[in-house]
Amino acid sequence: MFIAANWKMNLDKKSIKCFVKHLQNYKFSKNLQLCIFPPTIYIDFLSELTKNIPISIGGQNCHHQSFGAFTGEVSASSLKEFGCDFVIIGHSERRIYNKETNENIKKCAQFGIKSNLKPIICVGENLEQRENGNALDFIEKQITDCLPEEFNELMIAYEPIWSIGTGKIPHQSEIKEMHKNIKEIVFSKSKKNVKVLYGGSVNEQNIQEILSVNNVDGVLVGGASLKIKDLLAICGSAVKHLKNL
Ligand code: PEP
Secondary structure (H helix, E strand, O other): OEEEEEOOOOOOHHHHHHHHHHHHOOOOOOOOEEEEEOOHHHHHHHHHHOOOOOOEEEEOOOOOOOOOOOOOOOOHHHHHHOOOOEEEEOOHHHHHHOOOOHHHHHHHHHHHHHOOOEEEEEEOOOHHHHHOOOHHHHHHHHHHHHOOOOOOOOEEEEOOHHHOOOOOOOOHHHHHHHHHHHHHHHHHHHOOOOEEEEEOOOOOOOHHHHHOOOOOOEEEEOHHHOOHHHHHHHHHHHHHHHHOO
16 A cells, blocks of 8 residues: 655744654654655755654655756655655646646656666546536546557546545545556556555545545545554555454
């Protein structure tokens, strides 16, 4: 079970220190893999503080070139050098605010893989596409266009845009249909099985409901990952869910 905690552009040194203090006292289950995605500038800080804690660290993004004149960007190899194992690629916020295209996202994933990072490629429809019945087709195109030519380990995060930060989540049947579809599309293109995470307003109250859906292999958590109490409650519920399987 994979839990991705995407801090986005939040928290500072003081709050990260406090967060880690609580993590130090948490008993991690070996069935749970927690990966925190801090703001890039805090990756090294978090990595130093969590040396003896069984969590992973990831980047929220990497550039689609390996190096060069790209002011303000971060390369996959720098993320790796500073202790990252994972990288989120193509989050809807970057697609919208940074105008990232499927073509760029595919390149970002390929550079991530080249630097031994495991990419988590985000896909997700907007509300209009969901309401018009176009969600499945839209996601199929996103995956077809973004999937790297070659990979060993890669995850897809299904994150409906209308669910991110809104408190609304899709019906269980919609998540089930989408995750099954995503796995089938990736398999048909690569002959590889991938894990599919669900992301969008995951919290302590709805995590059990989400994890009980077939083909949900973990979650990507934004807002609810910013408070240690909320994040650990989500981890606890996930472990409980695994025990009840
Ligand atoms: C996200 O940013 O990927 C996300 C899922 O955010 P939230 O959990 O706040 O909806």
